Amino acid sequence: MEEILFPFHIRREEGLLMKIILVGFMGAGKSAVGRGLAKRLGVRFVDIDELIVKREGRSITKVFAEAGELYFRKVEKQITLEVCQRQDPCVIATGGGTLMDPDNRAALKEAGTLVWLKVSPEKALERTKDHPVRPLLKDENPRQKILSLLALREPLYAQAEMTVETDQQSVEQVIQQILNKISSF
Numbered sequence: 549m550e551e552i553l554f555p556f557h558i559r560r561e562e563g564l565l566m567k568i569i570l571v572g573f574m575g576a577g578k579s580a581v582g583r584g585l586a587k588r589l590g591v592r593f594v595d596i597d598e599l600i601v602k603r604e605g606r607s608i609t610k611v612f613a614e615a616g617e618l619y620f621r622k623v624e625k626q627i628t629l630e631v632c633q634r635q636d637p638c639v640i641a642t643g644g645g646t647l648m649d650p651d652n653r654a655a656l657k658e659a660g661t662l663v664w665l666k667v668s669p670e671k672a673l674e675r676t677k678d679h680p681v682r683p684l685l686k687d688e689n690p691r692q693k694i695l696s697l698l699a700l701r702e703p704l705y706a707q708a709e710m711t712v713e714t715d716q717q718s719v720e721q722v723i724q725q726i727l728n729k730i731s732s733f
Contacts, residue, residue: 549700551635554565554649560686560705562672563636563688564638566635566636566638566659566660567586567632567637567638567639567659567660567661567712568585568589568638568639568660568661568726568730569639569640569642569656569659569660569661569662569663570582570640570641570642570663570665571642571647571656571662571663571664571665571704571705571708572644572645572664572665572666572705572714573644573667573672573694573698573702574644574666574672574676574707575671575672575673575674575675575676575723576644576665576666576667576672576714577665577667578595578641578642578665579595579597579601579641579732581597581641581665581714581722581723582594582595582639582640582641583718584723585635585636585639585669585720585723585726585727586638586639587683587722588664588727589637591636591637592618592636592637592638592639592640593636594639594640594641595640595641596624596627596628596631596640596641596643596646597641597643598628600620600623600624600629600643603623603627604623604687608620609729611623612632619669621645621648621649624645624649624652625641625651625652626644627651627720628646628649628652628655628656629651629652631659632656632658632659633655633659634656638711640656640659640660642656642685644697644703645697645701647701647704647705647707647717648700648701648704650696653707657707661709661710661730662708662709662710663709663710663711663712663726663729664705664706664707664708664710664711664712665712665714665722666705666711666712666713666714668715669694669695669698671714671715672689672694672698673680673691673694677688677690690707710726710729710730712729
């Protein structure tokens with residue numbers, strides 16, 4: 549497989565495409581796809597959740613348990629805005645709820661191209677059911693929780709410039725679809 553350089557020839561009206569920002573629900577594959585995509589493009593990969601863990605010195609589950617969701621969202625916002633202000637090209641994996649904040653949405657849209665990795669509720673549940681670091685799914689009925697969260701978030705994800713369905717595709721297939729779409733963008 550040939551190495552693809554970051555597509556600097558792709559232009560937006562306001563200038564060069566600097567960042568590819570992966571959005572979508574938990575279990576959509578943002579981190580796995582982001583790592584692979586960044587490697588293929590030869591750019592830095594930034595995972596918002598990983599930066600939160602590093603800054604806080606504790607897991608996301610512990611941040612939720614010890615400080616609450618409002619505190620988590622505050623830290624998430626600070627980090628998101630910092631990442632968006634950097635001028636280097638990169639691939640960013642956002643948290644599933646990052647777009648709920650209007651300032652985050654505006655900063656991310658300004659910083660680059662949003663790609664919605666779309667996952668069905670069933671596949672999201674299958675991929676996350678045994679994952680210990682999903683504090684929002686620590687619920688008596690995780691399927692219902694997924695449905696209610698998706699009802700709030702999908703209209704925001706749908707504002708992305710590109711959508712790639714991830715249910716029936718491997719990480720490599722999703723990466724290739726994104727690269728194909730970017731090439732024709």
